[in-house]
Amino acid sequence: MFENSLSYAKSLDSKDVLSKYRQEFNFPKVNGKQVIYFTGNSLGLQPKRAVKFVNEVMTDWAELAVEGHFYADKPWWDYHERFCEPLSKVVGAKASEVTVMNTLTVNLHLLMATFYKPTTGKFKIICEEKAFPSDQYLIQSQVQWHGLNYKDVVVEVKRRKGEHNFRTEDILAKIDEVGDELALVLIGGINYYTGQVLDIKTITNYAQQYNAKVGWDLAHAAGNIELKLHDWNVDFAAWCSYKYMNGGPGNASGCFIHEKYHQDETLVRLGGWWGHNKERRFLMEKKYDPIESANGWQISNPPILSLAPYLASVEMFSEVGMSTLIAKRDQITAYLDFVIQDIAKEVGGNFEVITPIVPEERASQLSVLLHGEGRELFTYLMEKGVIVDWREPNVIRLAPVPFYTSYEDIYHFGQILKQGLKQSNV
Numbered sequence: 001m002f003e004n005s006l007s008y009a010k011s012l013d014s015k016d017v018l019s020k021y022r023q024e025f026n027f028p029k030v031n032g033k034q035v036i037y038f039t040g041n042s043l044g045l046q047p048k049r050a051v052k053f054v055n056e057v058m059t060d061w062a063e064l065a066v067e068g069h070f071y072a073d074k075p076w077w078d079y080h081e082r083f084c085e086p087l088s089k090v091v092g093a094k095a096s097e098v099t100v101m102n103t104l105t106v107n108l109h110l111l112m113a114t115f116y117k118p119t120t121g122k123f124k125i126i127c128e129e130k131a132f133p134s135d136q137y138l139i140q141s142q143v144q145w146h147g148l149n150y151k152d153v154v155v156e157v158k159r160r161k162g163e164h165n166f167r168t169e170d171i172l173a174k175i176d177e178v179g180d181e182l183a184l185v186l187i188g189g190i191n192y193y194t195g196q197v198l199d200i201k202t203i204t205n206y207a208q209q210y211n212a213k214v215g216w217d218l219a220h221a222a223g224n225i226e227l228k229l230h231d232w233n234v235d236f237a238a239w240c241s242y243k244y245m246n247g248g249p250g251n252a253s254g255c256f257i258h259e260k261y262h263q264d265e266t267l268v269r270l271g272g273w274w275g276h277n278k279e280r281r282f283l284m285e286k287k288y289d290p291i292e293s294a295n296g297w298q299i300s301n302p303p304i305l306s307l308a309p310y311l312a313s314v315e316m317f318s319e320v321g322m323s324t325l326i327a328k329r330d331q332i333t334a335y336l337d338f339v340i341q342d343i344a345k346e347v348g349g350n351f352e353v354i355t356p357i358v359p360e361e362r363a364s365q366l367s368v369l370l371h372g373e374g375r376e377l378f379t380y381l382m383e384k385g386v387i388v389d390w391r392e393p394n395v396i397r398l399a400p401v402p403f404y405t406s407y408e409d410i411y412h413f414g415q416i417l418k419q420g421l422k423q424s425n426v
């Protein structure tokens with residue numbers, strides 16, 4: 001149904017309701033030419049309006065200094081609350097269930113402090129094998145911090161031999177195997193390496209039958225797939241702002257905490273003054289009185305300069321809506337896959353797309369496993385202004401982010417890939 005031609009790609013762009021958003025982002029240049037950017041799954045492009053949001057804070061700081069906390073246009077003392085409503089739409093939550101603070105791994109630590117309470121009969125954690133390194137270190141060190149032993153506590157879900165992706169049935173079987181000893185499931189909602197989307201709802205509900213808590217690392221999922229964290233009864237989740245959400249390097253992370261926990265006084269939140277009852281925050285009272293919402297997990301005076309670009313980006317998500325992004329995401333990812341296969345047929349190429357083909361398990365990323373001399377091809381693409389990313393041992397990840405990728409980008413990428421394959425004999 002697709003065609004690998006410039007005119008066809010242009011015709012898709014002319015029908016693309018998101019095409020005007022491309023102008024809203026700053027693209028880097030290579031050899032004076034705007035790049036084809038496929039690494040929005042690693043660091044999203046800069047929204048032009050982020051500059052305005054940051055400058056606003058800088059100006060308020062210059063002109064108001066301490067008074068900015070209350071008298072800035074967007075006062076700093078509750079700046080983080082501006083995220084709750086718009087971000088709740090992105091992740092399918094109630095506004096009270098969402099907050100923005102710290103960074104992703106820090107937030108997962110804090111959420112584990114609340115939700116991972118090992119006892120002698122209930123202490124096991126299920127995670128994925130070969131998880132993103134930060135998640136591995138997170139879990140290892142949490143286990144250590146509780147004075148436990150990794151191999152007694154952590155059960156890794158594995159892929160079957162010869163397969164690239166997890167099977168839901170295998171994850172469920174692992175949950176059954178661990179049974180009542182299961183305290184926590186903590187997995188990436190989308191696998192960073194393959195781009196596989198996991199069945200968050202099924203896995204969450206299944207593990208909860210054993211009274212386990214279920215948390216999700218949504219680094220690659222937020223702003224990429226449809227999420228219904230509230231309805232799926234997810235216990236907690238966190239994501240970074242700088243991948244699909246274009247919030248800027250290392251900027252503040254989003255958190256979800258289901259409303260069923262907001263008033264639970266038996267849960268420990270590692271506290272700080274920003275989690276304390278807002279009206280009484282400055283009274284410096286002795287007794288900690290956490291806010292009855294996800295904001296009750298806040299700790300510090302929020303990093304306004306880290307929040308400002310994320311707020312600019314969240315505003316764009318509100319304008320566009322996840323369903324529009326997802327509709328384009330599916331079409332442009334399918335087009336990219338088509339173009340890759342078409343080029344492979346034409347010039348040959350010893351590689352395969354290892355991202356699942358079924359639509360429920362695929363989002364805005366294709367991972368291409370190269371069986372030949374991959375590194376050369378990677379270098380060639382980068383030199384020609386195609387920004388992709390390389391994961392050891394031999395995977396190239398391509399994310400045609402719907403917010404700013406054009407179909408014409410995909411066509412031109414195909415032509416560059418063809419030249420690269422001819423030269424490097426992949």
Ligand SMILES: *Cc1c(COP(=O)(O)O)cnc(C)c1O
Binds near residue numbers: 132219
């Ligand atoms: C990107 C990513 C992280 C990054 O964590 P930071 O704390 O923001 O550095 C963590 N986990 C996963 C799965 C990721 O994809």
